[in-house]
Amino acid sequence: MTPDEALAWADGSNGSTYALNDTKAMKVLRDEVRRLRAIVSAQAEDEGLWFVARTAPEAYLQQELRKLHAAVEGTPLLEGPG
Numbered sequence: 001m002t003p004d005e006a007l008a009w010a011d012g013s014n015g016s017t018y019a020l021n022d023t024k025a026m027k028v029l030r031d032e033v034r035r036l037r038a039i040v041s042a043q044a045e046d047e048g049l050w051f052v053a054r055t056a057p058e059a060y061l062q063q064e065l066r067k068l069h070a071a072v073e074g075t076p077l078l079e080g081p082g
Contacts, residue, residue, distance in 0.1 A: 040072045
């Protein structure tokens with residue numbers, strides 16, 4: 001089962017009447033969340049991603065990366081000045 005198939009089970013969009021009771025779907029989703037959090041954790045420790053931005057594209061990339069990390073981690077995004 002892929003994560004997309006598991007999401008379809010979890011939200012009932014595949015016609016399932018017992019949506020969240022499907023333990024296989026929930027295991028797939030939990031595993032996917034763990035995988036995404038591991039990626040975010042590795043990126044957080046990568047000094048090559050967190051340098052001082054000197055150009056607008058670099059600043060934009062870091063801003064969007066911070067948004068993605070906050071979403072995956074389930075934490076509020078701390079906005080910088082400006």
